[in-house]
Amino acid sequence: MARTARGDGPADGHTGTPAGGTAGTAARAAFLGRREELARLRADVEAAGLDTMAGRPAPRARVLLVAGRPGSGRTALAEEFAREMLASGRYPDGLLRARLTDPAGNPAPTERTVRELLRGLGLATTAGADEDELTGELRDALSRRRAVLLLDDVGSAAQLDGLIPDTRHCLVLAVARGPLTGVPDVRPCTLGGLRSSSALRLLERGAGEVRVTVDPTAAERLAEECAHLPAALTLAGGWLAAHPEAAVVDAVRRINEPLDEPPAADDDPYAPLPAPAGEADPDDEPEPEAEPEHGPDPAPVDDALRRAFLMAHAALPAPAARLLRLLALAPDGLADPHTAAALAGCPVATARTLLAHLALLGLLHPVGPHPGPGHPTDATAAPSGPEGGLEHHYQVPGCLHPLMRERLAAREKPADALLARARMLERTVRLLRGCEAVTEPPGSPARQWLAEQPAAVRFADRATAAGWLEARLPGLLAAARLAADDGQLDTLARRLVAALSRALITHRGAEHAGPELYRLHELVLRVAERQRLPREKAAALLSLGDLDARAGRHTVALDRYRAALEAARAQRDHAADPAALGRALESLGDTYTELGDWQRAADWYGRALSHRQSREDTAGAARLHGRIGTVLGRGGDWREALLAWRSAAAAHRRLGDTGAHAGALAEAARAQERAGRPQEALRTGQEALRQAERAGDRRLVATLRLLLADCAERLGETQAAASHRAAAERLLADDRALEESEESPPLRVQGP
Incomplete structure (x- = not known):
């Protein structure tokens, strides 16, 4: 059962900071008492668990629950206890924290929470990884650490279960509104209000000691009206601080006024704030016609906290x-x-x-x-x-x-x-x-x-x-x-996502920013589908497919690329998106290549080739001829691979790219040699050698010399084979010597 205590408590209504954030020094100094609760939490850390007493100690972290109403100082207590644990030296790997419910009351996805915790450990995550994979990585990382996890605003036991480390060397501090009955052996401590003495001390911080001392009865009445909640007391003290001429009894009267707060007669709540002289007003925006939604219904709020807030707001x-x-x-x-x-x-x-x-x-x-x-x-x-x-x-x-x-x-x-x-x-x-x-x-x-x-x-x-x-x-x-x-x-959403993506790539690099980019592309996809924008949809699907393929999720990537292909083919102004169409076709070929399905890869590359040829894209066609030759060769179809490499060589010759022309001829010669046609391979290799020498590609020249040596040996021309092999060895030796000289520092010659 949850244990309720009325003890000294935090001086403010702090109920959470953003994940990865730190509370200010003022918040630390403001913490008051809660000595009984802190003592209970210390005892719960040391107490044996139910499984231990039964002789079956579970390899899971101890879970301590700090429960209470919003504004009761539950997070402040958890933070104070976490600081004690870190100061004790029992958890040298520090504090990790995350918030499991957003301000609108929606549960945060576990995947997002786990990424925040892994980022706090300094560990990179895989873009697009699912929840099970990420929670496994988190538990594995924490199994080698001694850390405190502070999980704020826990909405349910299901949210917490996957985040509990599988080690007794970590401690989990959960902050929730009520009990978490689905968590095994959880140790709850439910907070009530502050003691009267602590409540009065908290009021003194805003009202000043004199006003509280002069009218202690009114001060006690004000604390009762605030239900001894730290957040309500802080707001009441702030109201008194903002009204130094008011007595404490005035705050009592004000907090008991009707909750329906009417706007002041002389105030225009919709008028913009005036700009000081010399400062320009922000850019004007066209006034939207649609009405916004204010999100889900908020969670119930304590009546005392509501009245204290309305009093502060009205003032x-x-x-x-x-x-x-x-x-x-x-x-x-x-x-x-x-x-x-x-x-x-x-x-x-x-x-x-x-x-x-x-x-x-x-x-x-x-x-x-x-x-x-x-x-x-x-x-x-x-x-x-x-x-x-x-x-x-x-x-x-x-x-x-x-x-x-x-x-x-x-x-x-x-x-x-x-x-x-x-x-x-x-x-x-x-x-x-x-x-x-x-x-x-x-x-x-x-x-x-x-x-x-x-x-x-x-x-x-x-x-x-x-x-x-x-x-x-x-x-x-x-x-x-x-x-x-x-x-x-x-x-604006599309512009924001695009700007954030570019900024992340600029400062982090595309690979390091992959997890964030994956979620941003998903947002673009959602907007594009809602607005029926096929071009944007295709681009988002292609980017997601690339990230999936890079992470090894090739089946998922294939689905992304096929959907992108359909979006690219969607008619808009009677024209498909040619760039996205070509990229989708090539990406499908690349993915089947990674999967080792050579025939399907060649088929998709062939479709991409037809697309490039229809657009008279000679460079793209030359590249695709080469990819077709590669996958057909890996599949053992050397005859078709030879045709593809000859087409690639012809395209590179038309483009005037001598180096690429030499490389394509070299691959054609290799295909002829593998197909058992050494005489043709020798002739093609000699032509490739001349082109490689013209291009100045020494490594390709050495490779071709070795290929020609193999062909000559198969034809019985041992002297020519030895000549080619010796020339190749000289070139490779020269390259190694050059690389070593570049890596070694120059020798310093000292005089006598």
Whole structure:
């Protein structure tokens, strides 16, 4: 059974940070007590499990559950206990954390969670790998480590089961709303409210010691109205801090006012924030006509927390209150000054000030700081921000997110909310373009475009852009997913995915960014199918097929390429997509080649050849003749392979490519030799040798000399064979000597 305790607790309502993020030092200093709960967790770590007592110790990690209502400080307690465990030295491999439910209340896919954990271990993952493969990799990696896993916002036992390491040397801290009955031998600790003394100490941090001391009865009443929940107490203290002239009893009256908060008569909740002098307003966007959906119904929220939030929200200035509501649209609950500025339609400097103000009132949690545009990372550069060139990011507390969505639906017009989302996506696309452009050479069109952008959105150097991309990647991926799922901003969604893909390839490389690119291509495919865009659908399917083939999933790749072929053939303006069509045909041939199905590979290459010839693409046709010759030769059909290589040689001769012509003739000679026609192979090889010598390809010349030696021996011409073999050995020896001289450092000759 879950054990409920009312003890000292955390001083804030912190219920989670983004995966991979860290809580700020202020959050650590704010932790209060929970001594009884911490002691119980320590005891649960040491206690023997049920299987151990039965004589059958299970090789699984101990699972400790911290359960409680949103706003009870459950995540803060788990974080504090995790810090204790790390400080004890029992888990030298550190802390891994992930969030299993998104701010809208949707369960995070296990595949995404496992990738985050593997990334935290510094391990690369295979693009497109399924859930079972990834969880197996995670358990294998953790079997050799001693680490703490903090899994926040666990929605069900099924989410947790596949993430538990198969080793007793790791510890799992799960944070959930209620019990997880499907997890074997889980040790639950359910949180209640704070003790009265701790609640009053928490109020003192906002109200000040004097106001609480002067009216202790009102302070105790306010703590009761907040149900002793840390999050509600933090918001009440923030209200008192924002109203230094008010007494504690005023907060008691305010928190008991009706929950239906009417807009102020003199406020226009839809008016954009004014821009300070000298700063330009953001780009205007056309107002969308469709109405946005505000996502799934939020989880139930404690009444005390709701009333405390409404009290804090009503006391905010109109610009800050509107920004707070719009932050419910921030992807994955993450916001930086640029995201906030785009949502509210205000300058970045104004958004930065408002975010800091909301964080001081306990309505946001700072995470970071991280590099940002307009902030150099060079230590010798003059700091342009409060953190010496770094920018704070902010996390919307999970317990407040449903309340912010409610206020958004109640106070903002649907069209205005959609427009705010469009501004945010447009700003994100611009930042990603800048992130890529800063890597281009000076004077290039991309750098010229970057120089024309406002200073607030320019990256100082490549390192700053790379740091920003890595720090914001979870939010950027979440923005791409939300845009693709929305269905109303598909053009922006496609632009965002394209810009993010290019930025990832630029800074990480295509291979290292493969897992993220795979999911981005899936988003493009979803949008293309919804909008009936065959060209985009074919491109996405081809990219996915390439990643599947690279990962060894050839059967899946074949299905992708066939679907891409159908999409490329789809009539649009009475014309198929020739580029995608040719690429799909060749990719099918390549995949069957990897599978060793030579006949089918040759068949698909033949179709691709006909396509290239119909477009009078001689270079492409020459390449495909060669591929057909290769697969037919591997299949033992040397006669047909010889015909293909002769056609390839003729095409390369017409193109004037001497080196490729020599290579095709060499393959034709090899096919003749394998077919038992040494005399013809000797003549063709001699012609290939002349072309290779003209092209200056020494390695090909040596290879051809060895081939000619074999042919001469079969014909009984031993002297000619010996001559060819000796010439080949001289060439190979010279090449080896040249390579060794290039690798060896030059000798230093010292004088007497």
